[in-house]
Amino acid sequence: MNIVVCVKQVPDTATERKLRSDDKTLDRDAADGVVNELDEYAVEEALRLKEAHGGEVTVLTMGPDKASETIRKALAMGADKAVHLVDDALHGSDALGTSYALAQTLKKIGFDLVVLGSESTDARTGVLAAMLAERLGVPQLTFANKVEVNGTSIAIQRVTDYGYDKVEAVLPAVVSVVEKINEPRYPSFKGIMAAKKKPVEKLGVADAEIDVAQVGLAGSWSEVADFAAAPPRAAGTVVKDEGDGGVKAADFLASKKFV
Amino acid sequence: MSEVLVLVEHVDGQVKKVTLELLTLARRLGAPSAVWAGPGYSAEAKAKLAEYGAEKIYVADSADITDYVVAPKAELLAQLVSSASPAAVLVAATAEAKEIAGRLAIKTDSGVLTDAVGIGEGLVADQSIFGGGVNVQSRVTKGTPIIAVRPNATPVEASAGAGAEEQVSVAVSDAAKGAKVVDRVKEEKGARPELTEAAIVVSGGRGVGSAENFSIIEKLADSLGAAVGASRAATDAGWYPHQFQVGQTGKTVSPQLYIAAGISGAIQHRAGMQTAKTIIAINKDPEAPIFELADFGVVGDLNQVVPQLTDEIAKRK
Ligand SMILES: Cc1cc2nc3c(=O)[nH]c(=O)nc-3n(C[C@H](O)[C@H](O)[C@H](O)COP(=O)(O)OP(=O)(O)OC[C@H]3O[C@@H](n4cnc5c(N)ncnc54)[C@H](O)[C@@H]3O)c2cc1C
Ligand SMILES: Cc1cc2nc3c(=O)[nH]c(=O)nc-3n(C[C@H](O)[C@H](O)[C@H](O)COP(=O)(O)OP(=O)(O)OC[C@H]3O[C@@H](n4cnc5c(N)ncnc54)[C@H](O)[C@@H]3O)c2cc1C
Numbered sequence: 001m002n003i004v005v006c007v008k009q010v011p012d013t014a015t016e017r018k019l020r021s022d023d024k025t026l027d028r029d030a031a032d033g034v035v036n037e038l039d040e041y042a043v044e045e046a047l048r049l050k051e052a053h054g055g056e057v058t059v060l061t062m063g064p065d066k067a068s069e070t071i072r073k074a075l076a077m078g079a080d081k082a083v084h085l086v087d088d089a090l091h092g093s094d095a096l097g098t099s100y101a102l103a104q105t106l107k108k109i110g111f112d113l114v115v116l117g118s119e120s121t122d123a124r125t126g127v128l129a130a131m132l133a134e135r136l137g138v139p140q141l142t143f144a145n146k147v148e149v150n151g152t153s154i155a156i157q158r159v160t161d162y163g164y165d166k167v168e169a170v171l172p173a174v175v176s177v178v179e180k181i182n183e184p185r186y187p188s189f190k191g192i193m194a195a196k197k198k199p200v201e202k203l204g205v206a207d208a209e210i211d212v213a214q215v216g217l218a219g220s221w222s223e224v225a226d227f228a229a230a231p232p233r234a235a236g237t238v239v240k241d242e243g244d245g246g247v248k249a250a251d252f253l254a255s256k257k258f259v
Numbered sequence: 260m261s262e263v264l265v266l267v268e269h270v271d272g273q274v275k276k277v278t279l280e281l282l283t284l285a286r287r288l289g290a291p292s293a294v295w296a297g298p299g300y301s302a303e304a305k306a307k308l309a310e311y312g313a314e315k316i317y318v319a320d321s322a323d324i325t326d327y328v329v330a331p332k333a334e335l336l337a338q339l340v341s342s343a344s345p346a347a348v349l350v351a352a353t354a355e356a357k358e359i360a361g362r363l364a365i366k367t368d369s370g371v372l373t374d375a376v377g378i379g380e381g382l383v384a385d386q387s388i389f390g391g392g393v394n395v396q397s398r399v400t401k402g403t404p405i406i407a408v409r410p411n412a413t414p415v416e417a418s419a420g421a422g423a424e425e426q427v428s429v430a431v432s433d434a435a436k437g438a439k440v441v442d443r444v445k446e447e448k449g450a451r452p453e454l455t456e457a458a459i460v461v462s463g464g465r466g467v468g469s470a471e472n473f474s475i476i477e478k479l480a481d482s483l484g485a486a487v488g489a490s491r492a493a494t495d496a497g498w499y500p501h502q503f504q505v506g507q508t509g510k511t512v513s514p515q516l517y518i519a520a521g522i523s524g525a526i527q528h529r530a531g532m533q534t535a536k537t538i539i540a541i542n543k544d545p546e547a548p549i550f551e552l553a554d555f556g557v558v559g560d561l562n563q564v565v566p567q568l569t570d571e572i573a574k575r576k
Contacts, residue, residue, distance in 0.1 A: 013507075013526045017389040037527075038508065095371060096364055118354075121507060121530070122389075125373040126354060127361030130329060134362040139437030140328050143354060145501075158328065161353075161453070161502060162270075163446035167328055169438045179491075179508045180501055221370030221402065225383060227395040236538075238550055241559025246567025249539060250575065252555040256537055258459070258483065258516055259572050 001055035001149070001171075004111045005046045005079065006102060006132075007039040009063050009070040010122040017122065023217060024224040025092045026122060028064065035070045038117030040077070040184040041177050045147060046115045047078045048182065053149055056080045058109065062090060062101055068200065075195035076187030083109055087204040092217030095123075099131035101215050105208045106136060111172060113154070118143050118176040129176035139169035142176040261346035262315065263289040264339055266332070266359065267308065268351050272299035274307045276456045277351040280413040282311040282420075284378055289346045290314045291420060294339060296332045297325035309422025311415070319427040329355060330435035333362035338429060340367050340403055347382055352407040352511075353455065360405045369402025376412040376513075376534070390526065391533035410455045411513045446500050454486045454503060459516045460535070462488035462505055463498075464528075466521020466542065466561055470498040475565045476520060482572040488512065488532075490522045506531035520561045524549025541565060 011017045011031035018027040046057045059074040059082040061067050071082045085105050093101060106114060114136075119126040133140035141147075144156035145164065149171070158165040159178055187195070205212055213219050239248050253259045263285040268275040278293070285291035292315040293308040300320045308316055317339055324331045336348060336359065348363065350356040352374045364371035375384035379396075382404045386395045399405070454460065461483065463476035473493075480487045489499035491506060505512055507527040517535035522528060524540070524547055532538070533552065540553035541564050550556045557564050 013390075013530070017392065019393060019395070095361065095373075099361075099365070119508070124388075124507075124530075125361075125371075126357050127364075127371065127373065130358035130361045131365055133437075134330070134333070134365045137434055140330060140358070141438055142328070142358060157444075158440075159501070160355075160443075163444045163502065165328075165440045166442040166444065167438050168441050173437070220400070221364065221368075222372055222397055222399045225396045225398055227393055230387065230392055230394050233552060233554075236550075236552075236554040236556060238545070238553065238556035238558060240545075241557050241564055243563075244567075245541070245557040245559040245564040246569075247571050249541070249555065249557055249564065249568045250571035252539070253516075253572070254575060256516075258537075259575050 001049065001053050002110060002112045003046045003049060003055060004058045004060050004106060004109065004114050005042050005074065006114065006116045007043065007059050007061050007070055007074050008036040008120050009033040009061065009067040010036045010120055013121050019224070019227050023092060024227060025217070028066065033066055033069060035073050036117055036120045038119060038177065038179060041179050041181055042115045042117050043074045043077050043079060044182045044184040045177050049113070049147065049149055058083060060102065060105060061085065062098060071200055072195050073187065075198045076191045077185055078191060081198055082200045084200055084202045085208060086202055089205050089212045089216050092220065093215045094220040094222050095125050095127050095131060096221045097215040097219055099128055099135055101208070101210050103132055103135035104210045105203060106132070108208050113171060114174045116174070116176045118178050129174050133174040136174065139173040141167055141169055141173050144175055144177050145180040147175055147181070261289045262292045262343050264336065264343070264345045264348045265291055265293050266336065266350040266356060267293050267295050268353065268356065269299055269304065272301050272304060274304050276415065277410040279311045279415045280410065281349045281351065281408055282308065282313060283416050284408065284413050285349055286312045286418060288378065288382065292317060292343065292345070294336065295320060296335055298322055305422055305424065309420050310417050312418050312420040313422050314420040316422055316424050317427045318424060319429050323431045324429065326440055327431065327436050328438035328440060329358045330362060330437070331429065331431040332359045333366060334431060334435050335427065335429045336363045337366040339427065345403060347404040347406060350407050352409045357407045360407050364405050367402055369405055370399030371405040372397055372399060373407045375406050375408045378406060378408070387534055390530045409511070409513060446502065451480060452484070452486045454488055454510050455512055457486035458514055459483045459485035460488045460512050460514045461485045461518045461520070462490065462522060463493055463520050464490035464522030465492035467493060467498065473499055475562070479518070479565050479569045482569045490528050519549050520565055522549055523547045524552065
């Protein structure tokens with residue numbers, strides 16, 4: 001099975017994240033770049049499927065040069081090779097542009113199964129997997145907490161508000177995963193060393209046959225008009241429980257008219 | 260006046276509160292047209308949608324629409340966008356509706372904005388990003404603006420609309436039938452309000468200690484008519500079902516009041532609750548980061564504080 005995992009580099013959520021004042025895009029220099037947490041679960045699931053059914057795992061990342069750190073991490077976990085879509089023309093792409101660029105690349109490199117995280121921690125749109133399924137014309141198996149492949153059949157459990165749906169399809173397909181699906185492995189020392197020798201193919205927009213009119217800031221379907229830091233929350237009152245903590249909390253609720 | 264399509268969220272035939280919020284919002288932008296997708300439509304639903312301003316109600320209630328994942332609903336909306344040329348399409352910012360919005364955007368060559376907390380003049384959407392740290396105004400520059408709006412962001416107001424019903428037949432394409440729903444598994448839900456819609460949410464974390472002890476969280480929630488939430492530590496431990504998880508990989512909630520008991524306030528938890536209007540924290544560790552967010556905090560053992568609070572609320576009713 002030819003599995004492609006889409007991995008995004010995002011700013012570390014533990015540091016302060018900002019937008020750039022010049023073009024209102026994500027300030028990638030302000031914070032350390034890390035692998036989007038859910039994408040580690042996506043890589044893990046791809047590796048488990050490969051271990052069970054054979055095949056190959058390819059990491060696909062669209063992002064600036066710096067995103068190669070993220071690719072290394074996924075390779076150290078055990079992925080076989082990587083494709084890095086990197087081109088200044090892609091800077092500032094919105095979800096439509098990003099899904100278009102990734103879909104073009106996926107058509108070029110081929111796949112039986114594409115695995116994504118269900119949401120990134122920076123933009124948090126949660127639409128990419130559905131958009132890829134739409135653009136590639138293959139089944140959408142998203143928000144999976146369980147994936148089973150049997151020959152060319154695939155079944156997932158799709159997490160819903162009320163529990164889950166059992167969903168079935170035939171490969172090729174697009175899957176996105178939630179964090180309840182597995183526990184991602186840590187890269188071993190051996191894995192980290194081996195990752196340095198694994199092939200990483202760099203593709204530009206021309207290589208992936210991407211029409212530049214549909215990507216980048218200018219090609220996007222939406223724009224950020226303005227932004228500002230949110231006013232900080234006013235400091236609250238903290239009391240120590242001296243046997244009356246519950247009463248004091250009730251007083252506070254009453255003062256706010258909740259009781 | 261142009262139509263504004265509002266995709267109706269419904270469960271067991273009941274219209275969800277977020278839809279009333281979207282109708283309220285849509286009235287300021289044009290003539291609201293509710294779109295009912297899937298089985299369960301009734302006279303009661305119709306009355307509710309009209310009460311909150313739906314001028315038209317498009318009804319596509321064949322089972323085909325919900326038998327396959329997401330794609331048929333996107334096809335239905337795309338068909339209506341092409342026949343009605345609406346000024347905008349509004350959906351709730353739920354996981355599934357955002358996916359519908361995403362596919363619709365591609366079908367109609369339109370931009371999509373997710374997690375809006377308001378929509379102003381010129382269909383400019385307000386978004387609260389980076390866990391509430393930055394406020395953004397954004398707009399769609401191509402096609403029909405498709406905007407996913409967060410539940411609880413808009414105060415609901417009734418204002419009657421004509422509620423003219425129009426049956427829509429959709430022939431779901433083979434391409435949209437790729438992912439078939441073969442079973443729906445419902446986990447216990449109870450009588451509490453739904454997490455993302457609730458005005459008050461009471462959440463418990465690792466500090467609660469056990470599945471049994473979650474009953475003290477539930478009692479406090481019931482005394483306030485609130486929904487129950489949980490941190491990931493609590494859902495991972497199996498103390499509370501996963502669909503009640505609040506945070507980055509759980510639900511995003513913006514209630515009027517959020518009470519966090521035995522929750523440390525990890526960044527991933529904050530991402531799901533930081534936009535709550537009022538926050539109360541109960542934690543035995545005075546250094547817990549949740550206190551940085553709290554409007555009111557009690558440093559103490561939740562096993563003492565929570566039951567006392569529940570009793571006090573009962574006394575004051
Ligand atoms: C704060 C913020 C808000 C934004 N809001 C919007 C908006 O409302 N509408 C809009 O059209 N655009 C928006 N964008 C732009 C958006 O970030 C990009 O289009 C982004 O590349 C894809 O969106 P996402 O990260 O939210 O994807 P999600 O759908 O949340 O990501 C799901 C998965 O897709 C995969 N993936 C995502 N990006 C990549 C990548 N570059 N390379 C490889 N795999 C990837 C990963 O597996 C990831 O787990 C916003 C950006 C920011 C920073
Ligand atoms: C990819 C990823 C996604 C994640 N998504 C989410 C998410 O969606 N939601 C989420 O919540 N987390 C999420 N997390 C996990 C998050 O990082 C934290 O581990 C989690 O929120 C911790 O839960 P907690 O606060 O209940 O537990 P802890 O951090 O262990 O805190 C427990 C708190 O309870 C207090 N306490 C203990 N006993 C008592 C007592 N008797 N009385 C009062 N206080 C007491 C302690 O002082 C402590 O502050 C995610 C992590 C990752 C890696």
